[in-house]
Amino acid sequence: MMTRARPYLLTRSVVPENQESPIWFLHRLRFVPERYVFRRNHFPYPLRLPDRLTVRGLVSFPLSLSLAELKAMPAKTITAVLECAGNQRAKFSPPPFGEQWEGGALSQGAWTGVPLREVLARAGVRPGAAEVVFVGADEGLRPDMDGVFSYVRSLPLAKALHPDTMIAYAYNGAPLSLQRGYPLRLIVPGWYGMASVKWLAHIIVTDHPFTGPFQSIDYMYYPHPDRDDGKRPVTTIRVNSLIQFPLDRSIHRRGPLKVEGIAWTGRGVITRVEVSLDGGRTWREAKVSRDDHEPYAWVHWQWEWNADRPGDYEILVRATDSAGRTQPPHPLWNRKGYGYHAISRVRVQIT
Structure with missing residues (x-):
């Protein structure tokens, strides 16, 4: 009796747990199954999970909401790419x-939750709010600083109020797993x-920029290896393909060979995918399959190659x-290795 081989996550670190998705083997999938979604953590998993979500700061009506209360609010589902800013760092x-x-x-799935702006509207954002x-409930030590830190990030108010920025409680129709951020997580489509x-x-509404280490030290593009001038924040996903x-x-073997993969972006939609066999001197357009109702989703592309001549390509x-x-x-090299988006390449031999 033959057993069907299954791909596995590729471990990059154990504590904190960081594992890659077997993305090369997940062909033509609209949603990546939970067990194959990559895992990216800065600290060990939290020992105590929050049982309520608080909203405070520059608001008129501070809130304390349970998961059940959030689920009772009008929900929406968005198919979106989730990509770590350091994806493909090893290629720099x-x-x-x-x-x-x-x-x-890198992964993609259907996220279900409450638009963040609905929660902020219930709290009543006051004039002067900026961010x-x-x-998050995860915390731990940083090798570059003393003390214990929580994972904390901010969004500009305009991005927080975008109709597709959401507080998610489900992935692919099932409650979030611990690895995905149970019970609640933020989803910011189009951003890393x-x-x-x-x-x-x-959630804290403020009238000034947040400057925590995961905002002002990490997740910044540093264009120089030994100085900080010219740094700028990592935000929108760059156009990319795999x-x-x-x-x-x-x-x-020589003969017809189907070249295929995915392409994605954080700004607009993918309009064209091209393939070259001569080092980029000439390009041929691939067939792209896109659902216009899912602007944050990756597209599938394929190109039929008549590989009739043996050789290395x-x-x-x-x-x-x-x-x-x-x-x-x-790629645009940067000191922390964020936002790799250079032309995708593979080498093959035709016999």
């Missing part, structure tokens, strides 16, 4: 320090995953979005 040259993600710190701060705070415990088949360094793929952004030949 030289590789920056940090988790050496290759390409699997909204989100406090660091903005989507897990195990959400407190070749899921064929695998890098794989060998294939490098397949290049680049995506373009509706904002006019196209993947560049080389």
Whole structure:
């Protein structure tokens, strides 16, 4: 009796738990199953999970909401890509320090929850508000600072009030797992995953910029290896693509070969995916499958190659979005290795 092989998560660290999705083997999936979603943590899992969500600060009516109370509010479901800002960090040259993600710190699913602006409307945001701060229940030590820190991030008020920014309590129709941020987490479609705070415990409306270490030290683009001038915050996901088949360094018989994968962006939608076999001198357009009702979802693309000549080949793929952004030949190197989005490449041998 034959057993069907199953892919597994690739462990990058044990404590805190950081594991990559087997994204190369999840072909043509609209939703990544829970067991295959990547895991990105800064600290060990929280020992105490919040039983209520508080909203305070520059509001007229401070709130303390239970999960049941949030579920009683009007809900919405959004299909969205969730990508770690450090995804593909290992591809930078030289590789920056940090988790050496290759390409699997990436997933997509259906998130269900309450629009954040509905909760903020119930609290009554007062004039002068500038940012909204989100406090997670996870905490621990940082190697670069003394003391115990919680994972805390903020959003500009306009982004917090966007109709698709949500407090999620379900993934793919099931309650959030502990790994996904049970009981509540923030979901910020179009932004890298660091903005989507897990195990959400407190929301604080402020009249000034938040400067915690996960806001002002981490998740900043530092363009220089040894100085901080020119730094800017990591926010919107860059246009990107991934070749899921064929695998890098794989060998294939000559004949028809289907090249396929996914492409995604945080601004607008993917409008074109192109393939090159000659180092980028010429490009051929791939077929793109997109659902216009899901603007935050990745698209599937494929290109039929008549690989009739034996030899070694490098397949290049680049995506373009509706904002006019196209993947560049080389990544914009930065000291912490965020936002890798260079042209996708695999090498194959045709025999």
